Structure formats: structure tokens, C-alpha cells
Amino acid sequence: MEDLQPIIFKGIDPDRPLVIAGPCSAETEEQVLSTAAELAANGIKIFRAGIWKPRTKPGGFEGVGAPGLEWLKKVKETTGMYTATEVATRQHVNDALAAGVDLLWIGARTSANPFAMQEIADTLQESGRTDVAVLVKNPVNPDLELWIGALQRIYNAGIRRLGAIHRGFSTYGKHLYRNMPQWHIPTELRLRFPSLPIIVDPSHIGGKRELIAPLSQQSLDMGFNGLIIESHCDPDKAWSDASQQVTPEILNFILNTLVVRDSRQSTENLTLLRQQIDQIDNDLLETLAKRMRVSREIGQYKKEHRMPVVQANRYNDIIRTRVTLGQEMGMDENFMRTILLAIHDESVRQQIEVLNDRAR
Template sequence: MKLNLNIQPLSSWLNVTHQPLVISGPCSAETEEQLLATARLLKATGKVSVLRAGIWKPRTRPGEFEGIGSIGLEWLNKAKAETGLPIAVEVANAKHVKEALAAGVDILWIGARSTVNPFTVQEIADALEGHDVPVMIKNPINPDLSLWVGALERINRAGITKIAAIHRGFSSFEKTAFRNQPMWDLAISLKTLIPDLPILNDPSHICGSRELLPFIAQKALDLDMQGLMIEAHIDPSVAWTDAAQQVTPAALSEMIDGFVLRKAESKNPEFTDKLAVMREKIDQIDDQIFQKLGERMKIVEQIGEFKRDNDVTILQVSRWDEILQKRTAYGSVLKLEKDFTAKILELIHSESIRKQTAIMNATKAELG
């Protein structure tokens, strides 16, 4: 199922003179000197299309630096006048929207902490009524595709057609190398649902450390995301917020030079023909996989009936443990990652439990 939103192509509202599209600037506007100096260096790279900076900073706990406030809009306008770069800021309520629009900010974005709250998004949407300004919407903190889609719909219904999504990863209790889990599948699901929607990637907030940025940024480009938002600071070591994930403009320039830009499609007939043949093979194998899954579930139902008739519980932990160990070992022999195999088995097992539960709970009338 596709969702039809009234969205203008990115190229119609953003003049991208460099590939890939890069939106960059400090996490926070700290001082006028810091912001202007960073903006000058970013402009000098010749690789940045939009200057960003946090003016109002929604912090997790009170007492931390919560942004310089409205004065930062004046600094941004000075940077815009000097460099010619359009400017972008985050807005989290109607007051922010009003002030940013009055200051002539070119692009607004809604942060993850705001996207998670439909009341906040609606307040922003109401404040945007009657304005023709681009709005970028970051994914919510938690992995909820419906919340992300809902925010896009609310902004679109306010009459905003210059819309893009920003994939910045999702919060997780699990400790990994990343600050926020990429969960690429959710961004892919969003693109599948709204094919015309431009999606950018924010590797800074996914990584949380500058060392990982090139890896995540390259993967985003390989997944056909249309640009990157990367935080840059004239001296990240003294940044007031998120110092570890910011890079210098020089480091950003070097990183961009290292990106491999690939095409979404090829016009080479030989490539197209060979790809079609390989995809046909995949389709045939997929058909076989689903056929076998269907056969497996029929046996699962028979087992459920047998357990019901003999008053045996649905779950036998020892049997599940046996399946998990044997199949993951077999998967490893077939060069399948252990986590991948385990996820597939868990999905199949969950559906098996669901089917057998339905059989166990069926009434005598339903059984005939």
C-alpha cells in the first residue's frame, strides 16, 4: 500500500550544487564568532549546500546547555549574508516557528523528541499554516513508523509540500557502538510507503562518534538516500554539546571526498538484462521458500491439534532450544550470519505459537 502525499521534489526547493547533498554546521550555535568561523570554513570546502545550527536545544535533563536562543537567528543571518548558504534550524513549538519564519530561516526541521509527540507536531503544523517553507522531519526517538508517517501527514495537511524525512536512528536500551540504532529497515519501509518522499540521513546522531561517520554515511548513500546532515564545528574538542560526534570542516571535506557515489539505476542494457535474469532467479527461490513455509505451517497446525487432544502445552522449551541450536549451526555452514538465522527462526516460531494458540483456544462449536 502506498501513501499519497502532496510532496514537491527536493530539486524544486533546494538548489543542490554539490553531490552528495550535505547539510552541515555546529550542533549548537554557541557564540557569534564560533558560528561565523565555522560557516566560512564550510563554505570554503565548496561541498556544503545548507548551513545548519541548533538554536533551541531540547536536552534530556535540565541544567544542560539548552541553546543560545533567538539571538542565534541573527548570527545565522549574518552567516547567510556572508557565505550565501541557506540556513536551517530545528523548531519544537509554535513560538520557534514564528521566530524562525520572521527571521527568514530557509529550512525548518522537527527533531526526534518532537516527532514522537503528535500534540507537538500538530502545534507546529498549525503555526505553519499559510507559509511556504521547507520542513524536514526526523524519525521519532523510538522505532515507530506510524509516528513518523503521522508527523509527515500533519505537516503536509498544513499545506507544506516541500517536505523531507531525516533518518537519525532510534534509541535502544541495548548498548552498541552506535548512539542510536540505524534500523535501516524502517527508513526503507518509509521509502516504500511514500516513494516520492526525499529521505536524508543524519549519521552524526546515529554514530555519536566521529570515527563511525564515514561508514554510516556511505551506507546511507548506497541505500539511495538523497543527502546527509553532518554536524561540523570549528573546534569539536570544546563544543558545548555533542562534542564527540562533530567534525571540523576540513575533516568533513576529506570525508566527502572519500564517498563513492553510485547511481540508482543503470542505462547499460547488458547490466539491465543480467540483473533481470538474477532477479527472476530470486523470485523463483522466494516462491519456493513461501511454499515450504506454507507446508510447514500445515504441520504446525496438525501438531497443535495433537497437543490439544492430549492436553499438552504449546511451548516445549527444550524443543525450541534444539531447533535454535541446530538451525543456526546449519545456517553458519551456509554462510548465513547467526543473528540473521536467529531472527528468521524467531519469526517462524512466533507464528507457530500463534497458530497453535488459536487451535488450543477454539471452542467446541468452532471445532464442529
């Protein structure tokens, strides 16, 4: 993928991060046009809306379908905005191109399926519309090679206005993020393909509207090329993913407070170092949460086998070996003892909680 072209639209400053915004789903014509008008008034140039919505289980709202494309046409007519939507099948591609959609993106479930990706690639090639811009989201699972393969299929179809969307990776259990960022994966993608634009989706990574601003800033600080953010005229009443959408007004505030770094700077500044600390702290919290889940499983085992919660020999061995390891890594003995004691106390509390739950 050596001859990629920049994803540039007339009237959009190519030296600024690309911003794509709009509701998770196109719900009604009024909702689409109202949201688009507010976003346009705040300077957004590319309007996104899901016409077809892949859902985890049947019975949920799966999008309004092709009729919603007429609403996107009206967005272009009334606001002058460019339009973008997700496609997952041959029919989706053909319908979206016929409706004049300017940018297509391919979702995480679809990018994980080589057969579906090849069908979309073949359809694009057969349509003769290789000038359309296409963004490919990372697969749901953290597989860089699968992501690259999806991108290469679209590239092989003749698409040169090609980019990637980093929307985080699914994982089991409760976490701070809806989808774990795992920033090293899109960073590796950028290292392999320096000319490939990478857009970050803080709405799907965070899953909560209060995480959109910090994730957006982190994305720009790491040098990624833009943002795709879900914005709805009345987010609390959204038919899908209400908790991760913001009003156009709030989006405007977020964008105006973001600091766009000079990409020509080669030295790492204090802000980037603090971003690394933030990420490490999040990783520590994830690791501690995993440890406590194991502690609860140990508590259940001890309950079933009538074993005491606290076992002094095991505790002393943990303290001795971990303190020594910590000192070898340059950490103070007292600091290590304080940290390990706090972790042990919380593990005991978790185990006792399991015993009490079973006793009720």
C-alpha cells in the first residue's frame, strides 16, 4: 500500500485532523436533519449516520435501511456536508454509492470476516467508483494481521483514498472502556504503513460520553489523523448506543478544547509522558481487577473445602519474594510492602465477601 492518496475533501483543511460526526443510527428524517443542521452550524463538514446496524442479538434496532439514504441526500442538499455510512454487504455498497454517499466505512464485525471483505472489495471494483473514500475499522478481536488483510483487500480493488478506524478491541468482563484501546496495535499499523490515515473512534472505545474528550486528546497527542465521534440531537433518547453519544453543542466544546500538536516536533513533551502514565495506570487497574477476580475464585474454593481465608505461610512467602523482585527493579522496600499489604487486604475482603454471599 505504497501509493495511497490523502483522504481530502474540498473545503476541509488537510492540515487539520479530520473530524466525522453524527448519530450512531439514522432514526427518523427529523432526527437526521436536525442533528446535521446543528453540526454544520458548528463547523462539522462530514456527517455520519448508521443506515444499517449490525446488532449482537436479533430483535434490536437494526437500522432504517435504504430509505434512510434519502435523508442523507437531504443533508447534503440542505447543509452542504459530505456524508458517510457503514456498509457490510454488496447491496449496502451499491445502494450507498447510488445515493451519492461520499465516504464508506466497514465495521469491526465485517472486517473480521475475509469473505465479507472480499465481497465488498469486489463490489467496489465492479462499480467503477474507486474514487470513493473507504475507512476500515479494526476487527473486534486484537488481530493486526487480520486488520491489514481487510485493508489490503480494499486496496487491491483499486481504492486509494483508503484509511483505517481504530475503535478498540472487545474483551470479556467489565472494564474501564467498552473496547480496550490497545494503542500499540494501531501504532504498529502506522509504523508499517506510514501513509495510511488512521482515524480514532473515541465513542466506541470509551462507551461513555465522559471518556470522549480525554480519548480524543490522547488520539491527537499520539499523532493519529482524525476522529469519528457519535453526536445526536437528543442522545439520551437515541435508539442505539445512547450512553456514548454527545449533543452537537457538547461536541463543539470538546473539539474547541482539544490541543492539536505540531506534528513536526520530534521531541516528546511532558503531555505525552503524562499520557503514557495515564495508560499505564489504566493497565494497572485492569491487572488488579483480574487479580481480584482470581481471589474471588480462590474464596469460593476455600469455602467449598472448608479452608481458612488467611494462610500465614502463603502470605509471608508472597511478601518476601515480591519485595525482593521489586527491589531488583529499583523500587523501595517500604513502598513494596505498603503496596503488597494493601493488595492482600483487598484480596481477603473479596474472599470474605464471597463467603458471605454464599452464606445468605
